[in-house]
Amino acid sequence: GDVADVGDVSLPVLVPNERGLDRALALGARSIAVFGSATETFAARNLNRTVAESLAMFEPVVARAKADGVRVRGYLSMCFGDPWEGAVPVAQVVGVAKALMDLGCDELSLGDTIGVATPGHVTALLTALNEAGVATPAVGVHFHDTYGQALSNTLAALQHGVTTVDASAGGLGGCPYAKSATGNLATEDLVWMLDGLGVETGVDLPALAATSAWLAEHLGRPSPSRTVRALSPSSSASHKE
Known part of the structure; x- marks a missing residue:
């Protein structure tokens, strides 16, 4: 191919x-x-x-x-x-x-x-x-x-x-x-920092984080990326008191 x-x-x-x-x-x-x-x-x-x-x-x-x-x-x-x-x-x-x-x-x-x-x-x-x-x-x-x-x-x-x-x-x-x-x-952590620095990456951070959260779910372990965890609704919900 x-x-x-x-x-x-x-x-x-x-x-x-x-x-x-x-x-x-x-x-x-x-x-x-x-x-x-x-x-x-x-x-x-x-x-x-x-x-x-x-x-x-x-x-x-x-x-x-x-x-x-x-x-x-x-x-x-x-x-x-x-x-x-x-x-x-x-x-x-x-x-x-x-x-x-x-x-x-x-x-x-x-x-x-x-x-x-x-x-x-x-x-x-x-x-x-x-x-x-x-x-x-x-x-x-x-x-x-x-x-x-x-x-x-x-x-x-x-x-x-x-x-x-x-x-x-x-x-x-x-x-x-x-x-x-x-x-x-983690790409998400990098993009979050670059966004804050005013560096344009062209990366859709929410979409990327959602994809990584999906991947982590399939791997059966939480993502080590703090940005993924912060932006993931399921992750946030699971950590509520």
């Missing part, structure tokens, strides 16, 4: 290697993503390679995609902390991030896979990336909400000039290889 389109932008496809790229291009994908790690342990568990080996695997994928006019995003996991290695030094993340961008990626997404980042750490990493030659417009952020900091971290990134933010409806998400990872930043 064809790759589904949202408006005039094809959905991005995660592509780990050249075989995956072949399949994506054959199906009409015009946007791909490679997914690396800032730490050796996660690179081994997620890609069964060292960090250097994973970069070597991505090199022909990115080169071929760019030659074909396909947009490439580089995801970088464990940018703030790793469940096996602990805190990840900013310089280590910058080194891998720079190497990923030097392959030719159009965009870099910084992943806080286990949700341990705090706003000061976010600002420090973004500043260090800028100093290493990675411009803010090329950077996106991907926060998990393990410690309830995803929205605060996003605001810190926005204040630094970042305009690309990953979020998920109702705060779904996690990582099968990092058991401490909880859901992603």
